[in-house]
Amino acid sequence: MRRTAGKRARAIALGTAGVLLLALAWELYKSFGPLAGWGVGGVLLLPRTDDISMPHLGAMLARTAEPLTSAADSQPVWLIVLLGCVSSLGTAFLGLLIGAVVGIGLALVMLRFRVAEAAVLPWLVLSQTVPLIALAPLVVTWGGQLQFGSFSWQRWMSVAVIASYLAFFPVAIGALRGFQSPEVAHTELMHSYAVGWWKTLFYLRLPASVPYLLPAMRLGAASAIIGTVVAEVSTGTEGGIGRLIIEFAQSGSSDPAKAYSPIAGAVLMGLAAAGIVSIMGLALSRYRRNEAQS
Amino acid sequence: MTDSSQHAVEIVGVTKTFAGTGSKRAKSQGDGTVVALDDVSLTVSPGEFVSLIGPSGCGKSTLLRLIGDLDEPTAGTVSVFGKTARQARIDQDYGIAFQSAGLLPWRSVAANIELPLALHRFGARERRDRVAELLSLVGLSDFGDKYPEQLSGGMQQRVAIARSLAEKPRLLLMDEPFGALDEMTRERMQSELVRICAETGAAVVFVTHSIPEAVFLSDRVVVMSPRPGRIREIVPVALGDDRGELLREDSRFFAGVTAVREALHGAPAASAVRGVESR
Numbered sequence: 001m002r003r004t005a006g007k008r009a010r011a012i013a014l015g016t017a018g019v020l021l022l023a024l025a026w027e028l029y030k031s032f033g034p035l036a037g038w039g040v041g042g043v044l045l046l047p048r049t050d051d052i053s054m055p056h057l058g059a060m061l062a063r064t065a066e067p068l069t070s071a072a073d074s075q076p077v078w079l080i081v082l083l084g085c086v087s088s089l090g091t092a093f094l095g096l097l098i099g100a101v102v103g104i105g106l107a108l109v110m111l112r113f114r115v116a117e118a119a120v121l122p123w124l125v126l127s128q129t130v131p132l133i134a135l136a137p138l139v140v141t142w143g144g145q146l147q148f149g150s151f152s153w154q155r156w157m158s159v160a161v162i163a164s165y166l167a168f169f170p171v172a173i174g175a176l177r178g179f180q181s182p183e184v185a186h187t188e189l190m191h192s193y194a195v196g197w198w199k200t201l202f203y204l205r206l207p208a209s210v211p212y213l214l215p216a217m218r219l220g221a222a223s224a225i226i227g228t229v230v231a232e233v234s235t236g237t238e239g240g241i242g243r244l245i246i247e248f249a250q251s252g253s254s255d256p257a258k259a260y261s262p263i264a265g266a267v268l269m270g271l272a273a274a275g276i277v278s279i280m281g282l283a284l285s286r287y288r289r290n291e292a293q294s
Numbered sequence: 295m296t297d298s299s300q301h302a303v304e305i306v307g308v309t310k311t312f313a314g315t316g317s318k319r320a321k322s323q324g325d326g327t328v329v330a331l332d333d334v335s336l337t338v339s340p341g342e343f344v345s346l347i348g349p350s351g352c353g354k355s356t357l358l359r360l361i362g363d364l365d366e367p368t369a370g371t372v373s374v375f376g377k378t379a380r381q382a383r384i385d386q387d388y389g390i391a392f393q394s395a396g397l398l399p400w401r402s403v404a405a406n407i408e409l410p411l412a413l414h415r416f417g418a419r420e421r422r423d424r425v426a427e428l429l430s431l432v433g434l435s436d437f438g439d440k441y442p443e444q445l446s447g448g449m450q451q452r453v454a455i456a457r458s459l460a461e462k463p464r465l466l467l468m469d470e471p472f473g474a475l476d477e478m479t480r481e482r483m484q485s486e487l488v489r490i491c492a493e494t495g496a497a498v499v500f501v502t503h504s505i506p507e508a509v510f511l512s513d514r515v516v517v518m519s520p521r522p523g524r525i526r527e528i529v530p531v532a533l534g535d536d537r538g539e540l541l542r543e544d545s546r547f548f549a550g551v552t553a554v555r556e557a558l559h560g561a562p563a564a565s566a567v568r569g570v571e572s573r
């Protein structure tokens with residue numbers, strides 16, 4: 001127990017040190033780098049160090065605390081970013097949920113039918129090579145045709161679907177590996193108890209898959225967030241962090257420090273998602289004895 | 295009731311071959327097929343303790359797996375309490391314990407013992423009582439809440455034995471269950487197994503490669519020879535019901551050990567030893 005606590009403290013210390021080092025590098029380069037940048041034959045290889053290209057970290061932080069515009073009722077930047085994060089996180093979570101259900105479902109089909117594994121797996125791998133940007137407009141168009149009763153397809157639903165498209169893959173692969181992980185001794189034990197496929201699944205394969213599912217979910221969560229942000233940008237969905245990243249970046253030279261707040265927000269979102277999965281892992285720690293090394 | 299239903303296990307003319315293609319296992323014939331068992335016949339009576347002993351690769355595990363319906367014979371029949379091995383498995387007439395305890399790491403000791411009862415939908419109350427009973431039977435009453443990784447190898451093996459007894463089977467199939475234990479733990483476990491069997495009245499088919507173990511535990515010791523797997527001899531030992539630690543120093547025990555050893559090594563003197571029945 002103490003050793004894991006020590007490990008955790010070490011990880012946190014290293015993580016913090018990494019962030020500080022990055023901040024230091026940024027400020028050092030800004031202070032001592034060439035003002036006009038540096039390049040070969042007109043191609044800029046090192047960025048300019050003026051305040052428009054590289055605002056001070058302090059300026060970024062200060063900008064976060066200020067109101068967005070000079071209007072009297074304007075909300076501070078941090079609040080807008082936070083609201084954007086919450087909105088995107090919600091969409092990403094829905095995407096992860098759909099992705100997990102689809103991924104685990106596919107893994108079950110592949111587990112149940114050997115043929116399916118051979119037939120489906122290559123397509124899953126292939127599906128991930130379709131660029132998200134190409135997919136987004138299609139999903140929006142297809143979704144737009146869905147309309148029954150009072151239900152009509154919303155933009156954010158398209159975003160969730162696109163996020164799930166990225167999220168399902170690691171979950172499917174991880175779940176399949178996990179379901180197939182029990183040793184022969186255990187599957188034969190189940191056979192000797194004369195129980196069927198479903199009971200073997202619930203009593204043996206599902207619990208055994210937890211050490212594989214958790215890292216898969218962590219990957220899936222990260223994918224869902226990337227998918228959400230990119231899909232928000234490419235579908236022009238409002239209210240999320242993706243839109244803020246574009247909007248704030250457009251104020252460019254007049255307000256350079258502003259652009260970094262939503263980026264930091266996206267990073268924090270990723271950390272939050274990873275944190276949620278870790279908490280899930282704590283709740284499932286019983287199933288993580290003899291954790292799979294991967 | 296037919297006559298065969300009087301037997302716990304009846305094996306008649308069983309042959310088992312494994313197609314060798316793609317297998318990394320030892321090949322005994324030109325085409326790569328392995329004859330693991332060749333025309334083996336054996337009966338085990340209810341309540342009888344029978345050990346299978348022989349050099350590794352002689353088909354002991356295979357024979358046990360056939361009885362447990364984990365594999366099917368190529369030829370011949372296996373019946374368990376007068377039924378097919380498959381039906382006996384479905385009816386849960388036997389419990390199994392193998393060399394690796396095979397406990398589920400995410401279930402507590404109590405939950406591991408409870409597993410077959412949970413799978414077969416026993417009532418909550420009955421399960422709890424039975425688990426408590428079994429925990430005390432194997433001397434682990436204080437360890438019900440622990441997890442397998444927190445137990446020593448010997449304790450894990452006792453949990454596995456308790457689990458195999460959960461549904462009060464009339465037959466136990468054990469494949470080198472004490473193989474991974476140190477000598478002292480092993481002897482203690484043997485004494486416990488003798489006591490447990492006396493209490494439950496179950497028949498046991500017990501695979502081992504230890505001669506003293508086989509002699510100490512068994513009513514009869516089945517000596518097998520490899521390539522192809524056959525029964526060489528069946529040595530009756532039956533040292534009586536009162537098998538305390540003193541028995542290990544008794545001359546009858548040593549006589550049994552000698553008889554089994556000679557049967558194993560095919561010594562000519564084997565036929566001269568009293569109480570050895572040849573097959």
Ligand SMILES: Nc1ncnc2c1ncn2[C@@H]1O[C@H](COP(=O)(O)OP(=O)(O)O)[C@@H](O)[C@H]1O
Nearest residue numbers: 312317319320328330350351352353354355356
């Ligand atoms: N699944 C299998 N496939 C191929 N050969 C096997 C298989 N199981 C056992 N054998 C072979 O059958 C023979 C008997 O094996 P086994 O019953 O495990 O022996 P024992 O338990 O007496 O050491 C060995 O030659 C082994 O290589």
Ligand SMILES: [Mg+2]
Nearest residue numbers: 354355356469
């Ligand atoms: Mg064996």
